[in-house]
Structure formats: structure tokens, C-alpha cells
Amino acid sequence: MQIILAPMEGVVDHLMRDMLTQIGGFDLCVTEFIRIVDQLLPARVFQRICPELAQQGYTAAGTPVRIQLLGQEPNWLAENAFRAVSLGSHGVDLNFGCPAKTVNKSRGGAVLLKQPEQLYQIVKAVREAVPSQHTVSAKIRLGYDDTSLTLENAHAIAAAGASVLTVHARTKADGYRPPAYWPWIAKIKQQVNIPLIANGEIWDRDSALLCQQQANCQDIMLGRGVLAMPNLAQSIRQNSHAMPWPQVLTLLMQYSEYEVSGDKGKYYANRIKQWFTYLKRQYPEAELLFQQLRTLRKSNEILTQLQIALQQAA
CATH class of the missing domain: 1.20.225.30 (Dihydrouridine synthase, C-terminal recognition domain)
Known part of the structure; x- marks a missing residue:
């Protein structure tokens, strides 16, 4: 089982990553997204969002960090992805799940879930630009307004060469309202042949185990749950109580x-x-x-x- 610390815009910055990985239990952190529009960003932008690059891309506790990119233009995302791994990021993650209105209005994040072909082109361009030893992961929701394109989106991302797919088991329209529809991840797993990571509504060890069972997926990503219980990753691994x-x-x-x-x-x-x-x-x-x-x-x-x-x- 792998446990990944989720990217949470405006919350999980490098300071929070440092603190939570020192508590322990995480195998990987993903940064807040870097917005890519129409240029190759300078190194300082990557270093600001991911100061861990100065330590070969690891937190002080030794947990690897992966930079997340958000955008809609395949070639610019590809160039910036190559820069990210060249600077020391442990692979690159592509954000196709952000529900923020300002992001979606500028054709970034979850709005791309309406366009499977665009997902394919983005992932394909990034995969071709990033050396094969580096992971190219993507994060999606189940859809924008509904789940009608869920499987098609997953197929597009896998066919384009993504190494891993993280699924937040809700649509953009669902927001963060419970429940998370974990059985959808099991449906996706039946259709694609790349590793999946389950995300959404994991607040304690019991919900983590239920998620793994319903999603038919061992690897999980923790977001809001670890803010509610800072030792959640350790609790899941060791069946320990919440820290005092x-x-x-x-x-x-x-x-x-x-x-x-x-x-x-x-x-x-x-x-x-x-x-x-x-x-x-x-x-x-x-x-x-x-x-x-x-x-x-x-x-x-x-x-x-x-x-x-x-x-x-x-």
C-alpha cells in the first residue's frame, strides 16, 4: 500500500508537507498546482512552489515530492513538465480535477473532463517530453456534471501513456459533499491497465479500509482527512489512535x-x-x-x- 499526501491549494504548502511527513506514513507528496498558460516558466517558479527541489526533491523527512501542473495547452505543459523533472521533481502530476470556477473558466482543471481527446493530447505530449524513468501521473474527478465520460476519460489518459491515475471519486458538480463514490474506481480498474490511487472522504482507518475494499484499490491519497487527524497515515498503517x-x-x-x-x-x-x-x-x-x-x-x-x-x- 502506498499513501500519498494530496495537493490542496492554499493549504498544503511546503511547510505543511514538512510537518506532516515528519509525523510519518507518507510515501509521496504532490505539490499545489503550478498554472501553465503560454510560456516556459523560470526555475524560480518551480522552486517557490517546491522548495524541496533544493534537497533533490525530498522533504526533510525523506519523502519524495512531485510537482503538479495545471493547464490546457499540451506543448506548454510538456515543456514545463520537462523542466520540473530536470529541476528534481519526482515525476510530474497533471491536474484534471480542480473544481475552482476561476480555473475552470480558463479551461483548466475539471472542465477538461468534458474533453477526452484534449486529455489524451495533454498526457501524450507530457509523456513524450518527460524521460521514461520519471512518472507521469494524472488526477481526475469522475466527471464535470455527471459520470457519462468517466470511463472514456480514464481510457484516454491510460492510452496516452500515463503511469498512474488518481481518482477523486466525485464529479465537479458534487464538490466536496459526501459521499465519495468509491465503487466507480473499481469500474475504472476493470477498464484500464495502469495503477490507480483512490481519493475522497478518507477520514479515519475504517473509511480507508472501506475505500480500499469498494474501490478494489490498495493505494490511497489523503487530503482533508489528514488535516483533521495529522497522524492519519500512521493510524491507517498501524491501527493507532488519533494523536492527543x-x-x-x-x-x-x-x-x-x-x-x-x-x-x-x-x-x-x-x-x-x-x-x-x-x-x-x-x-x-x-x-x-x-x-x-x-x-x-x-x-x-x-x-x-x-x-x-x-x-x-x-
């Missing part, structure tokens, strides 16, 4: 120090609150603390409240 709340608070402090002192400090308040929306699912204490943080805007005020909570929990 005081340990989560220590992580929150560590993450805060990363973010505030790093180049993304101006986003810190929004990011920490977004993390709390997931933690509340697993930890009742997170709901109480979130109410204290909800109206705060300044980093030092949030840090003070976290410090008080940590002292009270100790």
Missing part, C-alpha cells in the same frame, strides 16, 4: 512559527483558521479554541491564544 490534543497544539505552534517567519506570513491567519475547520471534525477542543481565534486578524494575537491553550492542555 496537546500534541496537535504543539503542531499548530510549530506550523505558526513556520508560516509567520516564512514568506507566507500574510496568509497565516486565514490558513490557520482553515486548518481549524478540519480539526473540529476530530477534536472537540478545536471547536472551542476556534471560537476564540475566529475574529482575530493579527498573527501575534493568534499565537498568544495558541500558547495559552497549549499551557492549559499541558
Whole structure:
């Protein structure tokens, strides 16, 4: 079984990857997407989204990182994919699942699920550009408005030479509303001959095992679930309990120090609150603390409240 940390735009940056892979259990991380339009991007763009390139593409814990690209133009995606692996990315991932309206309006992400031929052309161009020893993976949803093209899309991606296909088992129209339709992944597996990775609604070990059973797929990708339970990957592997709340608070402090002192400090308040929306699912204490943080805007005020909570929990 492989467990992959999902790319989550605006949430799982290199700081979060560093922290979560140090907790352990992950075999691979995929970055937030790099938007490709009509040019070969300079190396600094890849290095900004994936600072791990300075360490041969590994997190401090030794977990490999794969850069994700999003776009619709096969040749430009191919050129940028080659640059990504040349800089040290462990393969390249293609985003055909992003549901964001702004992305879809510019013909990127999930809207491409309406165009199997375009999926084929993109994957084919990228596969031909990237040396064969590097993985070319793709991530899809089950469709845009419905599942009428699910199998055709999967066939197109496999036929174009993708190494691996990750399936978020919902359509774009489904958004993130439960359930995830894991049996669809089993249907896809019957039709294509490349490895599949199951994604969607994996919140704990029980849901991971049910997903694997219904999807007929051992490899899984964790997204929001690992934000709700930071040791989810370890819990799935070892049948262990959720980490204690005081340990989560220590992580929150560590993450805060990363973010505030790093180049993304101006986003810190929004990011920490977004993390709390997931933690509340697993930890009742997170709901109480979130109410204290909800109206705060300044980093030092949030840090003070976290410090008080940590002292009270100790």
C-alpha cells in the first residue's frame, strides 16, 4: 500500500508537507498546482512552489515530492513538465480535477473532463517530453456534471501513456459533499491497465479500509482527512489512535512559527483558521479554541491564544 499526501491549494504548502511527513506514513507528496498558460516558466517558479527541489526533491523527512501542473495547452505543459523533472521533481502530476470556477473558466482543471481527446493530447505530449524513468501521473474527478465520460476519460489518459491515475471519486458538480463514490474506481480498474490511487472522504482507518475494499484499490491519497487527524497515515498503517490534543497544539505552534517567519506570513491567519475547520471534525477542543481565534486578524494575537491553550492542555 502506498499513501500519498494530496495537493490542496492554499493549504498544503511546503511547510505543511514538512510537518506532516515528519509525523510519518507518507510515501509521496504532490505539490499545489503550478498554472501553465503560454510560456516556459523560470526555475524560480518551480522552486517557490517546491522548495524541496533544493534537497533533490525530498522533504526533510525523506519523502519524495512531485510537482503538479495545471493547464490546457499540451506543448506548454510538456515543456514545463520537462523542466520540473530536470529541476528534481519526482515525476510530474497533471491536474484534471480542480473544481475552482476561476480555473475552470480558463479551461483548466475539471472542465477538461468534458474533453477526452484534449486529455489524451495533454498526457501524450507530457509523456513524450518527460524521460521514461520519471512518472507521469494524472488526477481526475469522475466527471464535470455527471459520470457519462468517466470511463472514456480514464481510457484516454491510460492510452496516452500515463503511469498512474488518481481518482477523486466525485464529479465537479458534487464538490466536496459526501459521499465519495468509491465503487466507480473499481469500474475504472476493470477498464484500464495502469495503477490507480483512490481519493475522497478518507477520514479515519475504517473509511480507508472501506475505500480500499469498494474501490478494489490498495493505494490511497489523503487530503482533508489528514488535516483533521495529522497522524492519519500512521493510524491507517498501524491501527493507532488519533494523536492527543496537546500534541496537535504543539503542531499548530510549530506550523505558526513556520508560516509567520516564512514568506507566507500574510496568509497565516486565514490558513490557520482553515486548518481549524478540519480539526473540529476530530477534536472537540478545536471547536472551542476556534471560537476564540475566529475574529482575530493579527498573527501575534493568534499565537498568544495558541500558547495559552497549549499551557492549559499541558
